[in-house]
Structure formats: structure tokens, C-alpha cells
Amino acid sequence: MVATLEQVFREEWGRVLAFLVGFLGDLDLAEEAAQDAFAIAAARWPRDGTPTNPGAWLMTTARNRAINRIRRDHTLIAKTRLLEVSEATEDTMNETTFPDERLELVFTCCHPALATDAQVALTLRTLGGLTTGEIARAFLVGEPTMAQRLVRAKRKIKAAGIPFRVPPDHLLPDRLAAVLAVVYLIFNEGYGGRGELAADALRLGRALAELMPDEPEVYGLLALMLLHDSRREARYRGGELVLLDEQDRSLWDRVQIDEGRVVLDRALALHGRGVGGVYVLQAAIASLHADEPRDWQEIAALYGELARLTGSPVVELNRAIAVAEEQGPAAGLALVERLPLEDFHYLHSTRGELLRRVGRTAEARTAYHHALALVHDDAERRLLERRLAELPR
Amino acid sequence: MKFMLLIQQGTTPTPQDPDAWAQLSEEDQKAVYADYQAINETPGVTPGVRMQPPETATTVRVRDGQTLTTDGPFVEMKEALGGYLFFEADDLDAAIELASRIPAARMGGAIEVRPVVEW
Numbered sequence: 001m002v003a004t005l006e007q008v009f010r011e012e013w014g015r016v017l018a019f020l021v022g023f024l025g026d027l028d029l030a031e032e033a034a035q036d037a038f039a040i041a042a043a044r045w046p047r048d049g050t051p052t053n054p055g056a057w058l059m060t061t062a063r064n065r066a067i068n069r070i071r072r073d074h075t076l077i078a079k080t081r082l083l084e085v086s087e088a089t090e091d092t093m094n095e096t097t098f099p100d101e102r103l104e105l106v107f108t109c110c111h112p113a114l115a116t117d118a119q120v121a122l123t124l125r126t127l128g129g130l131t132t133g134e135i136a137r138a139f140l141v142g143e144p145t146m147a148q149r150l151v152r153a154k155r156k157i158k159a160a161g162i163p164f165r166v167p168p169d170h171l172l173p174d175r176l177a178a179v180l181a182v183v184y185l186i187f188n189e190g191y192g193g194r195g196e197l198a199a200d201a202l203r204l205g206r207a208l209a210e211l212m213p214d215e216p217e218v219y220g221l222l223a224l225m226l227l228h229d230s231r232r233e234a235r236y237r238g239g240e241l242v243l244l245d246e247q248d249r250s251l252w253d254r255v256q257i258d259e260g261r262v263v264l265d266r267a268l269a270l271h272g273r274g275v276g277g278v279y280v281l282q283a284a285i286a287s288l289h290a291d292e293p294r295d296w297q298e299i300a301a302l303y304g305e306l307a308r309l310t311g312s313p314v315v316e317l318n319r320a321i322a323v324a325e326e327q328g329p330a331a332g333l334a335l336v337e338r339l340p341l342e343d344f345h346y347l348h349s350t351r352g353e354l355l356r357r358v359g360r361t362a363e364a365r366t367a368y369h370h371a372l373a374l375v376h377d378d379a380e381r382r383l384l385e386r387r388l389a390e391l392p393r
Numbered sequence: 394m395k396f397m398l399l400i401q402q403g404t405t406p407t408p409q410d411p412d413a414w415a416q417l418s419e420e421d422q423k424a425v426y427a428d429y430q431a432i433n434e435t436p437g438v439t440p441g442v443r444m445q446p447p448e449t450a451t452t453v454r455v456r457d458g459q460t461l462t463t464d465g466p467f468v469e470m471k472e473a474l475g476g477y478l479f480f481e482a483d484d485l486d487a488a489i490e491l492a493s494r495i496p497a498a499r500m501g502g503a504i505e506v507r508p509v510v511e512w
Contacts (some may be wrong), residue, residue, distance in 0.1 A: 111485075161396075161484045167486070213458040
């Protein structure tokens with residue numbers, strides 16, 4: 001029972017909170033009211049049973065609590081939008097009575113006037129339904145630090161007039177990119193080992209796809225996350241990082257790969273004949289990587305598109321790897337040598353690998369040492385040490 | 394709500410520095426004047442007064458009861474305030490849009506958008 005209650009809470013939190021922000025016009029008041037309602041639910045539902053429509057129950061209760069709270073404290077009335085609302089105390093237990101304003105909320109939380117770490121924390125707190133403590137642990141900072149970050153961000157939203165709305169068309173592409181970047185950042189934090197964050201990002205991605213069914217990049221990101229996440233079980237073996245080529249494919253989550261591909265097709269269909277945005281392209285590449293044998297020519301071509309779109313030398317590095325598979329290590333190496341990525345350990349580890357394949361062992365050793373000097377992650381370091389040890393003497 | 398837009402000139406050429414100003418084409422110079430005029434005529438904008446360049450600034454401090462004056466602005470010359478205006482708008486997005494139309498924003502300077510306390 002406790003588990004289900006927690007599940008319902010996490011699922012309903014964003015919707016309930018977003019409605020309250022729209023209703024009250026204030027994030028802090030909305031959070032208090034939502035917390036009130038969830039506390040009442042936690043006390044009553046186990047005793048009286050879960051209502052048929054938990055979301056509507058929570059929103060009605062939270063709204064009524066907020067109104068009572070405000071009645072007690074009349075000075076707050078001026079600060080809320082309540083005056084526009086007629087006697088809204090009737091209990092209408094139907095979810096459709098309440099507007100779904102989660103999109104407005106996510107665009108507020110991911111507004112570029114907020115620092116990225118604040119955008120991430122706010123999105124997890126408001127839409128994701130994580131507690132401050134959970135977010136703090138996920139990002140390996142102290143709870144007071146995270147609480148401060150959230151307080152400061154909420155203060156800025158209020159004081160600086162960050163709007164609670166879906167941006168107009170001319171701002172939408174940029175703002176949507178910011179939202180997707182936050183979700184992808186959360187996913188990648190989770191991909192590094194903290195699995196719950198990846199699950200949270202997937203939940204956010206699914207919610208966005210539900211809320212913005214016409215945006216190919218939203219589906220692109222969801223597909224990308226599903227396809228990457230499907231390999232989660234295979235990425236580590238006894239705490240050691242396993243590269244794609246050496247992964248046990250039976251550990252891949254086939255259901256999730258299929259789902260990712262369905263979502264990707266949806267994105268491609270929305271795109272018409274265009275090339276696709278950065279997430280759609282990456283998802284298409286991830287999908288090709290799930291095939292055996294892999295179509296390296298197509299993978300290299302898609303990396304080429306992505307490189308044109310982003311101008312990123314890191315993407316170019318990935319293209320070089322695909323080219324090496326398709327045309328041989330020397331061709332890949334020629335591309336790698338041109339890249340301005342001196343401080344990026346993957347450049348050196350890739351160089352090392354390609355040099356090894358063309359038989360330039362001594363240079364390969366130097367390249368691996370170079371990579372080792374730059375790497376921070378322990379699992380990646382051990383992987384490089386294994387590669388180095390495997391080089392012929 | 395009300396915003397104050399602080400115009401940081403940075404390396405933006407201005408007519409107050411004739412050499413730098415002369416580097417701009419006549420067309421660009423006209424565009425700068427036209428853009429500032431359009432900004433000042435935007436509904437909700439209260440233009441600030443025009444300021445002499447930061448080179449003319451005097452900075453005043455009082456320490457231990459002594460008034461100390463130094464030549465020049467409080468911050469570095471190129472970080473000195475170049476101008477300001479007030480803007481009454483619905484939200485930050487509107488203020489950001491206005492700020493992005495101020496020539497200094499694209500010519501080497503930046504605009505700081507600050508909400509004004511209202512009672």
C-alpha cells in the first residue's frame with residue numbers, strides 16, 4: 001500500500017503542482033498547498049481507500065486548502081490570482097475540470113534566465129516530484145545546498161517575472177531546446193550509474209511527448225533515452241565498463257528497444273523529409289547501433305549530418321570511429337588527427353585504439369597514456385588500463 | 394511589472410569615441426540611431442537621460458569621514474554603465490526581447506535586465 005501511495009504521489013505531483021501554480025500564481029504557495037493535500041491523502045487513503053480519481057481529489061483538496069490558508073491570511077490575496085476566480089470551493093472530482101498546466105511549469109523551470117543547475121533541480125522537484133533530499137543525493141551535494149539552490153531559483157522566478165506559460169512560436173524552438181537539454185542532462189547523470197535519475201528523465205520525457213505530440217525533437221529525445229537505457233544492464237560487468245562491441249546483447253532490453261524505435265518512427269514521420277534535429281539524429285544512430293551487423297556507412301552518414309548541425313568536433317570523432325569500421329582504421333585515424341580535442345580523453349583513447357589496429361603499437365601506448373592522464377571516471381580509467389595491458393609488447 | 398535595463402557598452406563603438414565610431418559604415422551608424430529611437434518609442438519604455446562617457450566620471454567614497462574622489466568610473470572603463478532605460482512589461486520575456494534589440498547588445502556590449510522593486 002505504501003509503495004502504491006508513493007507511486008501515485010510521484011505520478012500526480014507535477015500535474016497537481018502545475019495546476020496550483022496556474023491557480024495561485026505563486027510557486028511557493030502552490031508547493032505548500034500541494035504538500036498539504038498530499039499529507040492529507042497519506043493519512044486518509046490507507047484508511048478510507050484511494051479515490052477513483054486521485055489526481056482530481058488531490059487538486060480539489062489542495063485548492064480548497066490554499067483558499068482556506070489565504071482566507072486566514074488576507075494580506076496574501078493581493079499576491080494571488082484568486083480574485084479572478086469565483087467561489088471555487090465546490091468539489092468537482094473530475095480531472096478534466098482542471099487544466100493540465102505541466103507544460104507551462106516546465107517552461108518556467110527551464111527558462112534560460114535561470115542557471116542550468118537550478119533548471120535541473122527545479123524540474124526534478126516540480127515536474128519530477130522528487131524531494132529536495134532526493135535531488136541532493138542524486139547530484140552528490142548536501143541537502144542544505146540543494147534547498148538553497150531551489151529557494152534562490154524560486155525567488156528569481158518571482159522577482160524577475162519569469163512567465164508561467166508555453167512560449168509563443170517565435171521563442172518556442174530555443175526554449176524547447178532548453179527544456180530538452182535539461183531532461184537529457186538528467187538522463188546522462190543517471191546513465192553514469194545513478195539509475196533512478198535515468199528513470200526520472202524517462203518519466204519526464206514521456207510526459208513531454210504526451211504534452212507536445214507535434215514536436216519531433218521531443219520524440220527524438222524520448223527515443224534516444226529509451227534506446228540508450230535499453231543497454232543499461234549490459235554496460236557494466238562487475239562494476240567494470242563494457243563497451244558496446246563487447247556487451248552481452250542478451251542483456252539488452254528488447255522491449256525498450258522496440259519502444260524506442262516506435263517513438264523514433266513517430267519523430268521521423270513528424271519530420272517529413274527533413275533530416276531531423278539533434279535528438280532525432282542521435283536516436284536514429286542509437287537505433288542503428290542496436291542492429292547486428294551494423295550499417296556503418298549509414299551511421300557515419302548520420303554522424304556527418306549531426307556534425308553539420310552542431311559543428312561539434314566530438315560528433316566528428318564519433319564519425320571517425322564509424323568511418324574506421326566502414327573503410328578501415330587508417331581512414332578513421334586520418335579524421336581523428338585533424339580534430340581540435342587535445343584535452344578530451346576519448347580523442348586519445350580512440351587514437352590509441354586505431355593506432356593499435358594499424359600496428360603502430362608504440363604510438364598507441366603513448367596515446368593511451370595521454371588518455372589516462374585526462375580521465376576522471378574510475379570505471380573508464382580501469383578500462384583504459386586494461387586496453388594498455390592488452391597491447392602487444 | 395517594471396524593469397530597469399542597464400546598458401553596458403563594453404567595446405561598442407559610440408559617437409563619443411569618434412575613431413571607433415568612424416569604423417562603422419554610414420549605414421550601420423544610421424541603424425544604431427534608428428534602433429535607439431525605436432526602443433525609446435516602444436510602448437512601456439521610459440528612456441533614461443543620456444550620459445556623458447565614463448571617462449568623464451568621478452567616483453566618490455567616504456572613509457573615516459573623509460571624502461575621497463578618484464577620476465573615472467567605479468568599475469573598469471569598459472564595464473562602466475553606458476545608459477539605462479525603464480520598461481513596464483508583463484514579464485521577463487518581454488524585457489529580454491527589448492534588451493536584445495538594443496544595439497549595444499549585439500555590438501560588443503551587454504544589457505543587464507533588473508526588476509524594479511514595486512510597492
